[in-house]
Amino acid sequence: MTPAELSRTVLRSVRGAVEEQELSVPVPARIVVQPPPRPGCGDYASNVALQLARQAGRPAREVAEILRKRLIGSAGITRVEIAGPGFLNFTLGDGAQAALVREVLAQGDGYGDRSVRSARGVGAGDVAGPGSSPDREPGPDSGPDREPDPGPDRGPDPDPGPAPSARDVVVAEVLARIQAAAGVAAVGGGQVAPVATPPDLTALIARLGVDEARWVLLRPAAQDPVRVPERPVQRESNPRFRVQYAAARARALGRYAQELGFGSEPGDVGAPARGEAVGEGPSDGSVSAAQNLQTFHTLLATYPSAIETAARLRAPDRVVRHLEATADAFFRWHDACPPLPVGEQKPLAVHRARLALAEAGGTVLANGLRLLGISAPEHL
Numbered sequence: 001m002t003p004a005e006l007s008r009t010v011l012r013s014v015r016g017a018v019e020e021q022e023l024s025v026p027v028p029a030r031i032v033v034q035p036p037p038r039p040g041c042g043d044y045a046s047n048v049a050l051q052l053a054r055q056a057g058r059p060a061r062e063v064a065e066i067l068r069k070r071l072i073g074s075a076g077i078t079r080v081e082i083a084g085p086g087f088l089n090f091t092l093g094d095g096a097q098a099a100l101v102r103e104v105l106a107q108g109d110g111y112g113d114r115s116v117r118s119a120r121g122v123g124a125g126d127v128a129g130p131g132s133s134p135d136r137e138p139g140p141d142s143g144p145d146r147e148p149d150p151g152p153d154r155g156p157d158p159d160p161g162p163a164p165s166a167r168d169v170v171v172a173e174v175l176a177r178i179q180a181a182a183g184v185a186a187v188g189g190g191q192v193a194p195v196a197t198p199p200d201l202t203a204l205i206a207r208l209g210v211d212e213a214r215w216v217l218l219r220p221a222a223q224d225p226v227r228v229p230e231r232p233v234q235r236e237s238n239p240r241f242r243v244q245y246a247a248a249r250a251r252a253l254g255r256y257a258q259e260l261g262f263g264s265e266p267g268d269v270g271a272p273a274r275g276e277a278v279g280e281g282p283s284d285g286s287v288s289a290a291q292n293l294q295t296f297h298t299l300l301a302t303y304p305s306a307i308e309t310a311a312r313l314r315a316p317d318r319v320v321r322h323l324e325a326t327a328d329a330f331f332r333w334h335d336a337c338p339p340l341p342v343g344e345q346k347p348l349a350v351h352r353a354r355l356a357l358a359e360a361g362g363t364v365l366a367n368g369l370r371l372l373g374i375s376a377p378e379h380l
Contacts, residue, residue: 001076001096002103003301006044007031009077010088013070014048022066025055033090034305035298042081042089043096043294049086060086094268097297098353101266104300104360112304112367113181166201167226170217170373174316177371182311208232211374215240218372219320239324240374243365246327248380250362253339257355260340262347264356269293269337289336296329296361303364307371316372323368330361 001009010031017023028051036045049064056063064086071080071088076099079091103111110116164172179185204213212232219239220226236242257263271289303322310318339354341347366376 001092002100003033003044003305005076006033006090006092009074010046010048010067010071013067013074014052016070017066023052023056023058023063025052028052035302036089041083042079042091043298044090044092045083046088046090047086049082049088053086064088097293097357098266098268100297100301101356101360104363105264105266105356108363109367109370111363112307113371114183115180164198166198166204166213167217169198169201170214171316174214174218174372175311175314177373178307178316178319179311181371182308184308184311204228211244212238212240214372214374215320218316221317222315239320239327241380242331243323243327243369244375244377245380246330247362247365247369247376248378249334250330250358250365251378253355253358256340257347257351260347262352262355264359265349265352266356267349267353269353269357270350271337289333292329292332292336296326296333296357299326299329300360300364303368319368319371323365323372326361326364326368330358330365334358 007030010033011028014023014025014031015027018025018027028048031046031048033044033046036042049067050060053060053063061082064082067088068080068082071077071090076093076096077090078093081089081091083089201213204216207213208216208229209232212229216228217226232238232241234241236245254264299322303326306318306322310316337354339351339358341351345351369376
């Protein structure tokens with residue numbers, strides 16, 4: 001079960017409680033589920049009961065209990081618990097993580113991008129280009145030979161104001177893509193007027209290269225200044241390089257596995273085997289490895305919601321930071337649970353499952369980089 005599926009399941013429980021008059025509240029348009037604030041509280045949590053309590057005129061824990069009873073036994077949900085003032089904590093079934101990986105791989109470059117999925121949809125219709133109208137039939141006054149209508153004379157153009165900066169241009173361009181991916185209506189219909197490349201952007205690209213220049217401009221939050229490095233650093237201390245390296249590493253694993261004669265198959269990725277590196281943490285590495293795995297899965301699952309949040313808040317830096325966290329989680333998990341056989345090991349089901357998870361991570365990283373207009377190279 002993915003976060004989107006869990007959200008729909010909780011929404012159905014609310015709708016059922018309203019229809020059967022257990023609750024007297026308007027049914028919300030959507031239910032937000034997110035990772036719990038600390039380990040040991042299940043896989044996901046929701047504050048829906050607290051949101052509905054005031055409208056229902058009942059204590060939040062009482063509302064939560066009504067929903068808990070309806071959710072117990074739902075497919076993909078192992079346990080539902082009430083925490084604190086009325087939070088619902090969900091523990092998903094053993095197949096939830098494999099189902100998430102399967103969904104990411106099935107959607108490919110459409111995972112987290114509604115514009116790609118819409119373009120692939122059967123019967124979705126053609127995507128109208130800028131200035132076109134899909135509902136209008138071409139007439140005798142249309143076509144390439146027709147002179148454009150200049151429209152009424154409006155006099156001299158108003159003062160356009162100061163020229164946009166490098167940051168303005170790159171953020172506007174990326175934000176339009178993010179909003180299209182999230183299905184969020186953009187200001188001005190989502191069309192970004194063509195703008196000449198500002199001199200400061202040309203200079204920054206000449207100094208840092210396209211990828212580093214865009215990352216430097218997109219990474220800070222809107223209220224923070226841009227910090228330009230002296231030169232791009234091609235090592236893991238550079239967050240942009242680390243994200244690209246993680247995406248390239250995930251793809252390389254697939255090539256190496258093919259050479260060894262096996263492919264990916266979503267399933268149980270297992271715990272670190274004897275002799276495998278486990279990194280920092282308890283002496284046996286089990287708790288640390290489990291937490292790394294959970295964090296990595298959560299970041300993959302919440303990538304679509306990170307895109308939606310970035311679109312809603314007009315904050316491309318949210319995508320940048322989600323990619324950084326995903327790359328870091330990928331390396332922590334990868335180092336503890338190698339996807340490829342070590343030494344004289346033969347490829348096992350666990351290696352196929354780990355390879356599938358690594359490929360899902362690479363898919364998310366590549367999709368995010370593409371939204372930012374930054375390359376996701378096959379080799380690095």
